[in-house]
Amino acid sequence: MSNINRRSFIKNTTVGVAGLSIFGCAGKYHSEVIPKKGKRVIVVGGGFGGATAAKYIKLNDPTIEVILIEKNSYFVSCPISNLVIVGLKDMNYITFKYDLLEKNYGIKILQAEALELNPENNTLITTKGVLKYDKLILSPGIGFIEDNNIGYSLNLTDKIPHAWKAGKQTEILRQQLSELKKGGTVILRVPKSPYRCPPGPYERASLIANFIKRNNLGGKIIILDSNDDVTSKGKLFKAAWNNFYRRELEYFSQVEVQNIDAENMIIDTNKGKIKGDIINFIPNQKASNTAFKLGLIKEDKLWAFVNSYTFESEIFKNVYVIGDSTNTGSVGTVPKSGYIANSMGKVVAESVVSSLNGKMPPKPFMANACYSMVSDTEAIWVTAVYEYNENVKRTITIKGASGTPKTRSKIDAKHQLSWAENIWSDTLM
Amino acid sequence: MKVRLTFLLFLILTTVSFVFAETGEKRIVVICAGCHGTDGASVGDSIPIIGGQKADYLKKVMEEYKNDEKAGSVMNKIAKGYSDERINFVANYFSSKKWVNTNKIYDNNLANKGKKIAEVCYDCHGKLGEGIEAYPRIAGQPVFYLKQVLLDYKNSVLKSDEMSFVSEYSDDDLEALANYFSSIRR
Ligand SMILES: Cc1cc2nc3c(=O)[nH]c(=O)nc-3n(C[C@H](O)[C@H](O)[C@H](O)COP(=O)(O)OP(=O)(O)OC[C@H]3O[C@@H](n4cnc5c(N)ncnc54)[C@H](O)[C@@H]3O)c2cc1C
Numbered sequence: 347m348s349n350i351n352r353r354s355f356i357k358n359t360t361v362g363v364a365g366l367s368i369f370g371c372a373g374k375y376h377s378e379v380i381p382k383k384g385k386r387v388i389v390v391g392g393g394f395g396g397a398t399a400a401k402y403i404k405l406n407d408p409t410i411e412v413i414l415i416e417k418n419s420y421f422v423s424c425p426i427s428n429l430v431i432v433g434l435k436d437m438n439y440i441t442f443k444y445d446l447l448e449k450n451y452g453i454k455i456l457q458a459e460a461l462e463l464n465p466e467n468n469t470l471i472t473t474k475g476v477l478k479y480d481k482l483i484l485s486p487g488i489g490f491i492e493d494n495n496i497g498y499s500l501n502l503t504d505k506i507p508h509a510w511k512a513g514k515q516t517e518i519l520r521q522q523l524s525e526l527k528k529g530g531t532v533i534l535r536v537p538k539s540p541y542r543c544p545p546g547p548y549e550r551a552s553l554i555a556n557f558i559k560r561n562n563l564g565g566k567i568i569i570l571d572s573n574d575d576v577t578s579k580g581k582l583f584k585a586a587w588n589n590f591y592r593r594e595l596e597y598f599s600q601v602e603v604q605n606i607d608a609e610n611m612i613i614d615t616n617k618g619k620i621k622g623d624i625i626n627f628i629p630n631q632k633a634s635n636t637a638f639k640l641g642l643i644k645e646d647k648l649w650a651f652v653n654s655y656t657f658e659s660e661i662f663k664n665v666y667v668i669g670d671s672t673n674t675g676s677v678g679t680v681p682k683s684g685y686i687a688n689s690m691g692k693v694v695a696e697s698v699v700s701s702l703n704g705k706m707p708p709k710p711f712m713a714n715a716c717y718s719m720v721s722d723t724e725a726i727w728v729t730a731v732y733e734y735n736e737n738v739k740r741t742i743t744i745k746g747a748s749g750t751p752k753t754r755s756k757i758d759a760k761h762q763l764s765w766a767e768n769i770w771s772d773t774l775m
Numbered sequence: 776m777k778v779r780l781t782f783l784l785f786l787i788l789t790t791v792s793f794v795f796a797e798t799g800e801k802r803i804v805v806i807c808a809g810c811h812g813t814d815g816a817s818v819g820d821s822i823p824i825i826g827g828q829k830a831d832y833l834k835k836v837m838e839e840y841k842n843d844e845k846a847g848s849v850m851n852k853i854a855k856g857y858s859d860e861r862i863n864f865v866a867n868y869f870s871s872k873k874w875v876n877t878n879k880i881y882d883n884n885l886a887n888k889g890k891k892i893a894e895v896c897y898d899c900h901g902k903l904g905e906g907i908e909a910y911p912r913i914a915g916q917p918v919f920y921l922k923q924v925l926l927d928y929k930n931s932v933l934k935s936d937e938m939s940f941v942s943e944y945s946d947d948d949l950e951a952l953a954n955y956f957s958s959i960r961r
Contacts, residue, residue, distance in 0.1 A: 708800075710802070771818045772808040772812055
């Protein structure tokens, strides 16, 4: 027996979000979609943070009604999407339905978009109608910053994809790469910190260099990093680049993009002009637009500030924010990663279940383990354990319990896939 | 009498750990699931199943990782976040969970071949690979994981007196052994 039965592949199951039917047709804007009876938690966003939170609330207290609101019909994983882009894995491998969360834990899945929040009377307005809650958890992911001054708008992403949210963008970049001509140039722009998945751009660059080398394309990838240096696992990435990709990869730090000419595929920077056959421009980031629309971002801020112990928003009571949308400093020292979003999902689950049952939640405890491929066969990692610290009132790295390996290895490339299969199962199944 | 006493102790211990769980120590074990699967039921093929594993073994391994006496991937760093008391809790928690066999495939022919040489493992791991005290359950772990561990012992990446016998076996034999124990799924 393979793992197909345990995992929920789209190709083996009927299309559509299971359970949607129980809500009937799209409700009117003001009618309550599902009338609230007992204790209820609504989770917005079925990504690493939200889906985990929904599942672990049910595991902690099955009597609480949990509704998970997600606008997409499928979960497409960012982790492993870099392998899809270079053809080492396919889209099916990283795509999942939400049906098992419903079947295994009784979570109600509502395919809808959250539009507006009415915090005074605990009401959320969605494209399918209105919902009342006792607690609302948001894990809506990231948003991208458009910049007219340099000619960057999200309208360009069919031509110059970011592929920083997995799905259609992943497919566009994969398609472009599969058509890369001999001697072609790929430009990859690394956004300014903080952004989702610090090592992600360098993993992608390594894999693209590996792709160029494996296929004897004779071209190269040029990394334009807007940061002072490689932001994560720097030594390990640079060692791999030096050993494997002297011809295929060029790295520039402190690059400021001054203009993007998508028509002619030319990027103007403080270090000169570059023409690319493919431009993978990963824009600067902020909290998801959803977090802005729902009023969870303070004026002039880009991320949602939360209470580090409970994840309750600093702005509204009974509303919690987790995952990439949170302001890192308000949480502690954790990075924006899928593993951390999964950890936060568990912490916030304890937090809201305790609160609904009149108890004090336990101290937050989290972990991160993040693997990056540096070639088609070898990987590196970074890991850490974090705990809430009473003195600084933040969740910070436990001394000694963090680090990177001495060198890359083949076994860690295997671990990356096992890691992914396990975190998908822990989040969605 | 001794049996009764042990049973009583068992009752007390399980009640204590239950109380722990209720007061939130679960927070230190749920985070393991990101790599090992919910309640330790790993679905990956290089990361072991720990739900339903022997408590003594889990405790020993966590300590070895923490003290860098055993080479691992991320575990050498992660274990340093756990005090002795926490390690005990983690070991008892996962040990109390249901064992869920891997669903990764094994090779029937290799499993049959492995069965013929498996006796050498029985003393420590039990006739069905079920594990005895600090010797881990190996039955139903993924083939890849078991094979990797055997090769690591052979190549001295991992060290143990009990496992030194592997140097007398070919890599093919070790692969057969891995397939055999992985095939025992009960
Ligand atoms: C290329 C790449 C590689 C990566 N590799 C790794 C890795 O190896 N390891 C790792 O730990 N992390 C990795 N990450 C990071 C990881 O993907 C993110 O940190 C993680 O997805 C964050 O989880 P989240 O819940 O905050 O957001 P997401 O997972 O993005 O989930 C947000 C969800 O909310 C939904 N949503 C948003 N607004 C609404 C609304 N108004 N109504 C309804 N639904 C809404 C979205 O559709 C989405 O499904 C990688 C990221 C990238 C881009």
